[in-house]
Amino acid sequence: MSNQVKFLTKNFGQYDTSSIGSYMDIGGFEALRKAVTMDPEKICDMITEVKVRGRGGAEYPLGRKWSQARAVVGENKIVVCNADEGETTTFKDRELIQKDPFNLIEALIIAGYVCGATDGYIYMRAEYACLRPLLLNAIRQAKNYGFLGENILGKGFDFNLHLYSGGGAYVCGEGTALIRSIEGKAGRPRMKPPFIKVSGLFARPTCLNNVESLSIVPHLLVDKGRVYASCGSGESIGTKMISVAGNVNNPGVFEIPFGTTVREIIYNLAGGIQHDREIQLIQFGGASGKIADASILDTPYTYDDLRNAGVMVGSGGILVIDERTSVIDFLRMNQEFFSEESCGQCTPCREGNLHIKIILDKIASHTATQEDIRIMATIARVMSMSSLCGLGETAQNTLQSAMLTFPEVFEVGGTES
Template structure:
């Protein structure tokens, strides 16, 4: 099996990203021209047949999401591209924005056509502000060439794309908080229901996808030979963009076929560990992801195999930590991040993060007790079950998985400290 492939990245380096003409010379907007000959239901069916799972973290079936958005009856609908990408160690969407911006614009137009939306919004994270001119240029040129605006390609389809920038809040990666931010409010999650597919941005039915999910769409529509289905294994079909960072020699973004082992990713693609040191832990899916020991190295990178090993694909990030960092130091760093980024709106997240901080300090001081461990497990469960959004639900993921994977670190060494 090839270590890397070029399906979603096939346009990288092939055209001038500032020129729509250059993009069209390598097949740009051919997918849109094909899309308008199909119905929205047919396009959703093609995506469903490709078995694409959403690349934002939840892994929701993309064909099903499009079909559901299409089925909602409303005069005005919205498509949102979530380009917030605030998950630490995740930077694969940035590569798509930098190297293939016109493909994202084309795919958003196709999505709008598929679900009968009239407006598209790109929500760009504050740290990617240097990409605003590139995206604004792509939007402007697409409109000049008639791919945006009214009566697109004579089909009677109207669609506009608007670019919004965030202010650096991690929680705005959550769909409803993102919507609140676009509306000019504080970026805090909404209570659900109603769900955004029925009542989202400005109370309009809204379909939210991340950059990688959307960027796949145009490639899938032009994949006449079903190349995408030749990659992967089991129920994990196709390819995945992954971000690898930490104590590796060659951090970067790689497009891999599902089924590539974690060992091949870390040692062949990322070049192995700095100074050939031993691995302390690996974290999958960003700071909100679970961690594992080096025992996971021979596990195939698929949704199913990673889940069986106690971790998830999540945002597609893999953070590699060597033995120079202790597990407790790593967990404290992760907890500090979530304490800083929590909006504080709901009690489970706000108070849960505070208790995690106290527990980890006891752990660092060696004063924790069995009662502390039991209490922390209970609090973590409450956070996962009761938090308003994904931040609180997953803030404790690293800690809970560490308790399962590295039991010796949490072992109470002396009976004298028992309560």
């Protein structure tokens, strides 16, 4: 377990998550007290200095996002926390909510201060309903202690926080679909522009962030020893929460310094492969993530190294599949998910997912032709270029990467090893 670090997770198990007093006893809300004495742009600069990228999958620099949100002209701005966490094999945000809820509340208040917002919204996936009482209690206590409401800490800063639960749709992890869901509309993406930062929730300027992205900020503000900046490798500074699942002995959530190798993650932290079987494939970043074979094991877990290896950090999920599952069967399972979760609004995604599912079934039954394979590759490419939202654009990442990594599987008349 030597590869684990405790920066975001340092509060885990250290306080009673139902008591704001217990949180304050370990230094809770000191980051907020410091933040409201600072120029908001200085906070953005601090985040930019350590190159924090969005942890939801898009990897957009957090300091830049907050600075841009602050620069938007408009009244009654909003910050939104995306706690939908709909990517399969991704459950690190759940850990942050469950084991450190007051830190998330503090982070949202700081985000509101920096962005000039008056309201914050937490959009939590329906399956996390068991965590609603925990967050509602944290919000209520924060308000009772004067950390929410009017004139927070006597600084003339007003901010209120609201909790919403989704309906269980994967597509609501996409920003515009999430916003429409909060508004009481069907959770379907909309065209951009206008961009969320200009016209988002209730047509008000909105800054949308992932749970992990937000959770970093309070820790950074009180990081006197620059622990975060001392971790990492190259352009990937700091630590990352990852979720490891699949055919491993010790699945779970781990906080690692960037630069830890994939082998160390799977064999040290996750305890290796069940019954010492061979790895068939590894998927990075959830259902919309790309896959690799065992040759990636010695690749450092950083943004640049993983991208150069043909995959990406994405949501932080790592799914390990052993030799018992064929590549095609895995792709069929993945495709079944997207065929079900597509909202059906745009033609490339609605029809593309359906037809790729049909062709994968033909490959599995050994009835596919070379023309089927060509058509499937074309549909995947068109989807990635012309779908309305990120679901359609990334739904075929797994298939496209599989065609590069396991070309023999897609040879008509060939067999899987």
